[in-house]
Structure formats: structure tokens, C-alpha cells
Amino acid sequence: AQGRIALLPLEHPEIVEALHAAYFEAGSGLVETASFSASTRDLGSEDLAYRVNLEAARAARRAEARICRPAGRKGLVAGSMGPGEAPPSLGASSYSELKASYLPQARGLADGGADLAIIETCQDPLQIKAAISALRSPRGGRGLPFIVSATVDERGRMLTGTGIEALVAILAPYKPLAIGLNCSGGPDELESALATLARVSPFPLCFMPNAGLPCTEGGCTTYPFGPEIFASKVSAMVKKFGIQIVGGCCGTAPGHIAALKKVLDAQRTWAADAAPRLPRRQAPKAKPALASLYEPVPIGPEFFSIGERANSAGSAAFAALVDAEDFEAMAQKALAQEGTGASAIDLHLSRPGRDEAEDLSRLASLLAPRAKAALSLDSSDPAALAKALPFVGGRAILNSASLEDAEKARAVFSLAAEFGAAVICLALDEKGPAKTSEDKVRICRNLYDMALGEFGLSPEDLFFDPLTFTVAAGADGAATIAAIAEVKKACPGSFAILGVGNISYGLPRKVRATTTSLFLQAAAAAGLDAAILDTGGIPKPSAIPPALRAAALTALGLPGGDTEAQDKLGPLLEYAAAQETSPAPAACTAGTAGTAGTAGAAGAAGAAGAAATLESTLAAALSRGDQKAAEKFALALLEAKGHEALMESVTTSMAESGRLWAEGAISLPLVLRSAEAARKALTPLAEMKAQTSKGKVVMATVKGDLHDIGKNIVAAILACSGWEVVDLGTDVSTDRILEAARHEGVAAVGLSGLLTRSLGEMKKTCAALNREGLDRLVLCGGAAVDPRYVVRELEPQHPGLVLSCKDAFEAARVLGAVGDRPKATEPLVSPPQVPESRSRKASASGSAIAIPGGPAYRLAETGAMEPQPLDFHALVGALNEKWLFSTLWAYRGEELSKAKDELLKLLGEIEPILRPALVYGHFPCRLVSEGRLLIGDPEKGLKSSVEMVFPREKDGLRRSISDYFHPVLDMMPIFAATVGREISDRALGLKESGNYEEYWKLHGLGSALAEAAARLAHERIEKEIRDAGGPAKTRRYSFGFPACPGTEYQRAVLDLLGAARIGLEVTSGHQLVPEHSITAFVVPRKDAAYFDA
Structure with a gap:
């Protein structure tokens, strides 16, 4: 039966139409077709996929005609396109396979009358690109407009590790109708990700959460939020974030939509033209950016640097790697530029006798899931770009297009439109590189018009290179710089870029980097936005010796040099010749930094240094997913220390990868690459499987x-x-x-x-x-x-x-x-x-509490910490004044108006006598039997620790707090906080003198300050739990309260903490002294709850 659901539009169109009608009747202005899982890949047949989507759109269209039109309103039909089960960025499929799978679906939706498409529950940017391409194709959706809606995890990232900001940067060139979030969780779970999206997206917002987090009962999935709760939560977010398109995903029925519409209608304001309107969102201005798979790479306001060292034409060492087909070493050389400030990495792999398209695509597929920088795909052959782009989930830049061959330029612009890429455009036509300013402007403007007029690209998608020629051949650097402003004026909204290293080509090595640096400084001042350069080999202008600076500026024809010199190059060549017989200044030798060293495993070993341990070098290789280096260092470790040391090193490294992934520091593709390297490292143990x-x-x-x-x-x-x-x-x-x-x-x-x-x-x-x-x-x-x-x-x-x-x-x-x-x-x-x-x-x-395996967090240091004083002003800042005034002081009506003044007066009187202090610790614990926890001092071990009994609810969910802790090992934070004995002594004096009103207020204030101290303690502990990989939110419980152990455990807790160090003790009746003190423990689980037992 499950397998027939996707075929409902064909087999039972009346059911599908009735469902759409129910949502239109509930007030929906837009319904989604029943085609979420109806691509060719889902159904196994192009013809079947087309027919299911055709009938799905027709069924929704009939429901709209039957319900909406008689009521005088227009209903929209959105063709639903799901993600499938094979994200290409994780290697489960390919871009071309997905595009082919989506084409019949898009064509069926368009032919069936869909107004737009919604590409939803997206998990991979490459999957989104494939769906968009199918929608734009004449063989697919024929330009059907679309919404993109992603699904994210608790870190706000897609399955591929793509963050919200990166997603917006990747999608911006496609100009979607809206970008949104759906599924994933309920409104609460998605709020943080939605806030980020609202902050960065220049497009309308779409939001379709589930009806809360799903739960399963008797094999059936249910959702906790009914229509009213769902409507209340979602409408609050509409108001808060200015969402323009809102609805529901899993677990939302017509009743949910009806309730949501009712609440939203009540929120609407009425304009002078009597049209109801919700508050409009002030969308942020679009910010130009490229992107890796994971993060955006902004273009401006900072200078945009593209690293040039992964270039077979400019680096003999890199060319040798291409010829040797050492793709891992190439990847390492490319990635090394991230550490020297490269915003993007230029990849040029053209070599005589080699298949450039195959080489470029292989390297792109290696780098796309690993690089933090954006990728610049550099080839004069559009076929090579076309083969590499389907591996790049981020937003790439294509290098380059020119009018040397107009049809090739069109092919490059077409690829940029399909894959959302930017393009570098060269001032080059069939006559060769433009020499004059007029020719540079003419060629660039023609490329600008072609890109915008024929392919729908935007000005900010284009980088114009007026071309740089070497001063060694007599080129005028000043003229090149002057052309920057002229080209930008002719091509408004675009960016200027130069391959700045060309300016010094052919000069002596001693002065190349210096000349390039000074030229770059002048070009940036003149409006240059980006440059292709050796990011690790350009000295800072301030580090250049005065004599060398003057000679270089003279050669460049720039202010600061001798502009009247007849032989502009002479002083620079003389300086270089003089340096041949003396040590080169550090500033001048930096130009070769990018070519030094040996790539691959040997380079990794050299970088690690002689003092590094084999374990650390292996760990570094595993963390970057370098299989060749991992195998090399694993063999060395095995020979030096044996199989146990190798196994422990690999296991520890993978545990660290898990920790980083949980924190959102690395992505799933990088984790998988590390796992591949780890398996390679363990290959030598294959014959020792029984032992290892x-x-x-x-x-x-x-x-x-x-x-x-x-x-x-x-x-x-x-x-x-x-x-x-x-x-x-x-x-x-x-x-x-x-x-x-x-x-x-x-x-x-x-x-x-x-x-x-x-x-x-x-x-x-x-x-x-x-x-x-x-x-x-x-x-x-x-x-x-x-x-x-x-x-x-x-x-x-x-x-x-x-x-x-x-x-x-x-x-x-x-x-x-x-x-x-x-x-x-x-x-x-x-x-x-x-x-x-x-x-x-x-x-x-019968408890319904379930926790994952393993401790909630881990800390290197456990047990009681050193006592810490609490700052008076922080204590006052944490004071719950409402609780103090209304509950502890029991003020009502007009009394509340004077409560603040009385509080300030009292605080001024007691500040000198307060002694607020805190002692706390993180203690190992484990669940030993029904309702029993063993909490340990790590110095003494669990066997000599405190055992606490936690009661269980008699009815309902049958919960016990002990259910939140794991039986093998877990962590329990415990603290004791006090404001000191003196405030109790003063209050007692007031009581004994008969001043009961003042006693009552001071006693209440003491209790409120103790609670404030406990709140500060909890916040401090919660931060340490977060930093250790635990949940962001936790619960605090105190002894003697419902569901908690009784106060008879107070003495054991104080002993565990060493609380005598802050003056805390306990009476024979288990009461704390001083009175205004609190002990508590923290349950480090995000779903911990308060209940009676």
C-alpha cells in the first residue's frame, strides 16, 4: 500500500482532488501537488513520472476551479518536487542523473497547469541546482517559477553541512520567488534557523514547519501540536520575522491551516484602500558572494583574493603533479592557500596530451566537499567547465569568457546561468588582448551586454579583467590601473579583477613579488575589487625597502617613482643585479613561498616538524581526509609502536571528528572523507583482524x-x-x-x-x-x-x-x-x-523518557571546583523582582509602585554584609538500578560515592528524573550557593526586636538573592556543558522538591562539594545553614522536564 501512495494522482484522482479542496476550503491560497516523490528516480519510469505529475497538477487545478473561483478568489497550485534519497554531494548520485530524473516531473507539472514549483525538503545544494535546471529546461518546466525550501538539523545545517548563509549565496543568482524552511521539526526547533534566514535573505520568506516533533505510538507517527497551538506558534513567527508565505508540513491537516488563517486574519491591519495587510518584512539588501559547500565567501567590502598556485601553467611543481596524476597532492596544494588568505582557489589543469576535462572534474570533486574557500574553475574549454561544475555544490566562479571566440563565451555564460556561477570576463577579442583603454571598454561592454541580455545574468555575477601586461616588455602599469575605473563605469554593478602577477612576469625573481605588491596596492586604491595572485607570496608594501620601492614604482610608472626617467626599468634591474651577490631581503624572497616544499604525504610530514609524534601526524592526515598520508603514517606507527597504538590513534581521531561534527565545526562529507582515510590507515591490520x-x-x-x-x-x-x-x-x-x-x-x-x-x-x-x-x-x-x-x-x-x-x-x-x-x-x-x-x-x-546512548557531555576535569565569590552587581542583575515583589513580599496594587525604591534602599544597606559564594562540580554518575543513581568523586571512584534514590510518577507518563541518566557513564553537575550568614543574622535581629515588617522584607530579599545566586550558578554550569558538547538548555532541580531525592542527601552533597569552604553546613534535620543557601543538581538533557512524583 505504501508504494502506491505516489500513484494516487493516477489511480485515485478523486481522493487527491478532495484533499486539495479541503485545504482550499480551510483558507489556503496555495496548495502543493501530490508529487513530492514522483521523479523518474522515485518511480522508475520517465513516462510514469510524467503522467503522475500531470494528473497531480490537474487534480489541484480542478479543486481550485471548484472551490476558489466561485468565491471570487484566485488559488495557486505549486508543483511539489522532493529531494529523493540520493544526495549527489555525498556521492549517492550525480547532478546529471538527478536533472534527468526531474525533467519529466517538471514537464508534467507545467503541462498540468501548475502556477509555480516548490523544491522542498532540500538537503543538498547540488540537488536544488538539478531541480532548477529541469524547471528552466524547454524539455522540463519551460521556465516555471519556483520556491526553494530547505530542511535543516538542530545546528541549522542541511544534510551536506551547508549553512543558511551559504544556501542564500548559492541560490541568489537563480532569483527564486522565495527561500524557506520546511519539515525538520516544529516551529520551536526551526526558530533559530528561521531567524538566520530572515537576517540574510533578500528574498521573501517561506515557512512550513511540522506540527511539532513526531512521536510514534503503536507503529503510527503522530504530532503533538493541534491546530490552535500550531496556529499560535506559527503566527507569532510570522509577526516576528515578516514571513510572506506560511503553511504546514508533516502532521498539519486542514484544521491547522484554518486555525492559522484565523489568527493571521486577526493580526492583519487595514490600509486606506481597505486591503488587509500583514506587517511587511524589511528584507536585507543582497550581498554579492561566492560560496563553498558550507559557508558564503563575501565579495567585498574586503579585497577578494583568488589563489593562483593550483595552476599547471604558472607552477612547474603543480604541473608535475598533474602529469603524475597525484590528485591528492594537488588537492593539498590547493587547500594550503586557504591558510594564506585565499577567498577562492583557481584550478587550472591544462597539460599537453592530457584530458583537461577529466582532470579538472576529478580535482573539483575532491575539493568541493573539503574546501572552505570558493572554487575558481579555470579553462578556455567550456567542455572542461561543464564536466567539473556538476561536482561543485557551492557557488563557483568561471575563468573565463572572452570575445576571442564569441560562441565559447556564450557557452560559458550558459553554464554560469545553469549552475549559478560567476564569470571572469577578459578584455580579449579575435584580434587579441585589448591594448588601448577604448578597446578594453568596448570588449568588456559587449561581454556585459551578452551576459545580461542573452543569458539573464546580473551585473554582480561578472568580474571584468582589463588584462595586465608585464613591465618587462614595456607595458605601462599606470595605464592598466586607469582602465579599471573606465571599465567599471562602462559595466555598472560589476567587479574589476586582474591577474596581478602578470605585471612582473619576466623580471628577476628577486624583485617580482615586490613589483606585484606595489602594483596591487595601487590597483586596489583605484577600485580593483579582486585579484588572482599568489596569496602566500606577496610581501606587504610597508615591508619593502625604500630603494626597492622607488625602483619598482618607477618601473610601474606610478607616483613615488621617477616619472621623468627615460629608462623606467633600469633602476629595478640594477637593484636586482646588486642583490644577486648579497642575501635577499625577506620581503623579496616571499614570491617563491607558494612553490616550496614537497606535496602529498612527504610535505605533510615536513610541515609537522621533526618534533611531532607519529600519532599527531597521523591524526592530522585523518582530519583532512588525506588517504595517502594516512597510509604512510599508519605504517610508520605500526612499525614503531605496534597495532594497539595504531588502533587507539585512529579511534581517537574519529571520536574527535564526531565531536567536531556534533558542534557543527565540520560537515558530513568531511567526516566521511576522514572515515575513508581511517579505513586506509587500518589496511595493514587486515591480516590481524582477530587481534585488532x-x-x-x-x-x-x-x-x-x-x-x-x-x-x-x-x-x-x-x-x-x-x-x-x-x-x-x-x-x-x-x-x-x-x-x-x-x-x-x-x-x-x-x-x-x-x-x-x-x-x-x-x-x-x-x-x-x-x-x-x-x-x-x-x-x-x-x-x-x-x-x-x-x-x-x-x-x-x-x-x-x-x-x-x-x-x-x-x-x-x-x-x-x-x-x-x-x-x-x-x-x-x-x-x-x-x-x-x-x-x-x-x-x-512504563516511563516515556528515552535518552541516547553515552554521556550527555564529557569533561577532562571532573569533581568539585575551587570555591568562587559571586559579584554583587551580577547577583542583583539576576534578581527576579517580580517574584520578590508579588510572592515573597506579597505586594499588591499601589504597594507595587514603591517596591522598587524599597528594594534599592535595602540593597544599599546590606551590600557591605553580603558574602555571596558558589562551589560546584561536574561529577561522573551512572544509573545502577530502578530509580537509583551513583554519583562519584573522581578522586575516590564510583564505589565510594553517593547513591541517590529518585521517586517515580505513579500515573501518567511514569517518569523519574533518574531516567535521564545513562547506566554506563554519565555526568551530573551539582552546586551549592549562598549569600552568607550575615543577612540571616540581621533578619533574626529584626524579628527579635519586634520589627516584623522589616524582618519579612529582609528575609524575602535574602531568599530572592539566594535564588539569584543559584541562577548564576546554573548559567555558568550550562555554558561549560555547551562548551563540552552538551545541550544548550538544561534543567535545575533542588533536593526535597517533587520528583527529587529528599533533603536527607544534603550532607552527602555538601561533603561531595567540599561546601564547608564557603561556610555551608547542615542541621540534624537536613536544613542548610546559612538559611539563604541553595543546593541543586542539573540534568544535562535538552528534553528534561519538571513533574511531580
């Missing part, structure tokens, strides 16, 4: 599910973390999984599923493992897996041995927690060795 393997892990996508990207990523990470992975593939039956799990040494079974129905297969497999007595840990992951479902439905089938893992690194951490056992071949049958699911305890109790 931590054990076997069986991986499978369950029966009925053909999706395998996530499983493959997990398999790659586990393999390079020391586990032997037995990958059964996709659509795997329970019987096959059982057969594989029976083998000796299998430690765990990984089950993957993207479809909701896959959960039923997972449940069947878990039950079968338990029935067969196979005590294997089961890790469940994939888009369909809801941790709460794992707790309620899966874990009881195989008690204590089922966990949900949100990603590959969490799976590696969970397995790592159980991998430290005497023999890797021993199956995991002993409960202490197994990271029991949080839900094992919950299965008996």
Missing part, C-alpha cells in the same frame, strides 16, 4: 526498506573505530539478521529504517533475537526511529538490550562503552557490560 577487532557488528536496513545512506555512514564510522562490520544491505529479512547474529564474536546488531513501517520489522527482529536467546545489543536508527517508541515498543521485546542512536557517532560511543572487555570475541551477555537502554527500567515502570 573490537568485535563484529551486523548492520542491516530492515525488510521492506531500501534506504541505505544512513546505514552506510554508520558502517563507515564503526569500521574505522575498530569494529568489524558485517553489512547485510537493504531489505533484509529477520531470518537473515538472526543467521548473521548467531556467529561468534557478534557484539551488536544495527537496524536502520527510514519508513514508519520499518518500525514493525524492527520490533519483529528484536522479539526474534530474544526468543532465540541471542543476547546481542541492538542499535536502532534512521529517520523513522523515535526514541520513545524504542522505549515503549522495542526494548520490552529484547529487555535491556535495545537502544536508539541518533547518528553514527552515538553508535560508536555506545559500542565503545561496552567494548572494553578482555576478549573481543566474547558476546555481550553480562548485564554490567551492556549499556542498558534507559528504557529497561522504564519497561517495567
